[in-house]
Amino acid sequence: MEFKYASELIEICQKNNIPISEAMINYEMLISQKTREDIISQMAYSYTIMKKAVQRSLNEDLKSIGGLIGGEAKKILNRGKNNKSVCGTLMNKAISYAMGVLEVNTSMGLIVAAPTAGAAGVIPGTFIALQEEYNFTDEIMVKMLFNAGAIGYLITRNATVSGAEGGCQAEVGSASAMAASAIVELMGGTPEQCLDASSTALANMLGLVCDPIAGLVEAPCQKRNAVGASNAMVSAEIILSGIIHHVPFDEMIIAMYKVGRSLPFELRETALGGIAATPTGCQLCKNIL
Template sequence: RLAGKSISGPLTAKAIAYAMGVLEVNASMGLIVAAPTAGSSGVLPGVLLAVQEEHGFSDAEMEKALFNAGAIGYIISRNATVAGAEGGCQAEVGAASAMAASALTELFSGTPQMCLGAAANALSNLLGLVCDPIAGLVEAPCQKRNAIGASNAIISAEIALSGVENLIPFDEAVSAMLQVGRRLPPELRETALGGMAATPTGCVLCKRIYRGQDEEE
């Protein structure tokens, strides 16, 4: 991106970099805001900081966008879940992406219906995404999934603002996410027993990490 060779353009490139950066801070025991969770904490700030820098929105406008995002997060938390242990990564990064998509839509003068459509689209795009942290740590593949969540939010907002309506209403998308999450086996809900965590390389990394800790102790 710094070399001026971004494939996706400056907004998305910045959102990706910032989203991944927040997860770096989290992994190094730094201070982050769990919005809605630590594992998905990069999506919302990644998108909003990038769009403010690229489009010059005021802090007051950003505050309104955050209220919008908070409302979406509240609805998802109240009617479903944002916990990876309960609903998989679709509940964490999916919810964060929905929050960012709705906030972004409001910033660009979208209607409330467009905001809900963007949030529903963001959720549906990540439906079924499992939670499979390698070695049980909120690092990989979590960091890159935050980048995906940020990109998904931008795409979902763009679609909503273009006037393309989402066929499934937001409330129903939230309900569908919850039902899918309940059907995920325990191995794919933050236990590090399936998915990428259970690959041969994932298992080797896990042993290496915890063997090193045992030696230090």
């Protein structure tokens, strides 16, 4: 059950009448030679780390190494608790949790790089918010991580998830695509719809540059994780509503990669362009260093 492209993944799902998550579990068993129980147990451990990172951001007073972020997750969640959220309860939680994981990451806490540390808040933000909203079990959420993993695998096989190589579209964009696919399966969508949601999510973030102030994964990275989480949920909703996405995921991956490689090096994690190169960004860099 090996696959290198989304088209091959869909063929496997159709032939065996299985969801993407199941196809990925089978593939992991094939390449690792581990039992199904061992593989699921390892993924469950990853999900536990994600949940603990979210809770830590809400229960502790964290401050990033560079001092640019810390405490934002609590502020957003508290606004939601006071019934003032513009986004509603579900989205309020998703963006709060996504930003919180970045607070843990930048204060040297334990997180899961999904697919990178700089994009580590997107999947936990969406997953945990949806789990709380709809009372899904941990078992179901862990299985959805395999769906997300399949999307990340396809992107790494055919493009990149590195901000230094492809810009933030390759980091947060990929994480958003991974989350979007998993959300669709979680909400009862088909494998084809999962990949359409992933393609939509990537398309929505195409061209996003990587321009961290002082070269630190703090700002604007934290807020972009919130955007990535929001984009994943919006993309899933669009596809679940029966709206057509015109470009197949395999083609969208290549488009993202070509766009990333076309970005000047100043906009690929070097902190020499974009927000990092603004007068304020440069001053903040001097203050930190």
